[in-house]
Amino acid sequence: MLENKRYEFKLIKLVRDEKDLTSIKETKLNILLVPVWTGANNIFFKENVMLNKNDIYTLNPSLEELFRNQKLNSNFFCIFDILNTGDVLPHGSIKKMGNIADTHLADLVSAELKGNNTWRLTRNLTKKCGSCIYRYLCPPISTFEIQSEDFGGCCVDI
Incomplete structure (x- = not known):
């Protein structure tokens, strides 16, 4: 009975460091990689997760996203x-x-x-991003940034 049904599924791999990435490079499966901050992998996050200027220039947010980024945090809103x-x-x-x-x-x-705890926590309200010209282009503040107390999920020097 089960063999006649089609099931969709996603494989999710939590990634803490380069070793976690190398272990899946050889597989042909479509795996969603989810970076996990441990408090001891800041270099990995700077190199693989945080944005740089080139990353920011390649972002193509819609007008809706730009306006939304000014007023609310879509990572947290209504949750x-x-x-x-x-x-x-x-x-x-x-x-x-x-x-x-x-x-x-x-x-x-x-x-x-x-x-205004997190639902409306936007980059313009943080010390690092508040005066940055890219603050509304960047993705909303993430849990990683809150936990690490490093608001500014990028490597752009302002």
Whole structure:
């Protein structure tokens, strides 16, 4: 019965360093590579994940993306993380907003929009990117940048 059905799937490989990349180069499978920051692989991130000027020049964001990058963070917007304890955090943040057991969803959404934790965390609000001419061209701030406290996921010297 299963052999008559077609299933689509994606293979995802978490990549921490060059060794993780070499281990999959010889395979012919279509694998989605997801970089994982460990705190000890900053050089790998600078060389393989962070943008440089040439990368930025090759980006071709739509007008919608440019306008969106000015006002909200599309990596985090409208996403809550709910921990196993029921605590609710805006995605990408470590700030607890309440508990799902005793806080209404509307109150959580309102608090996040007013508190501006991550949903509206844009590059113009950060020290490194705030005066950069590329700030709206670059992708929105990522979880990596928040965790590493290195806002500016690029290698462009301003």
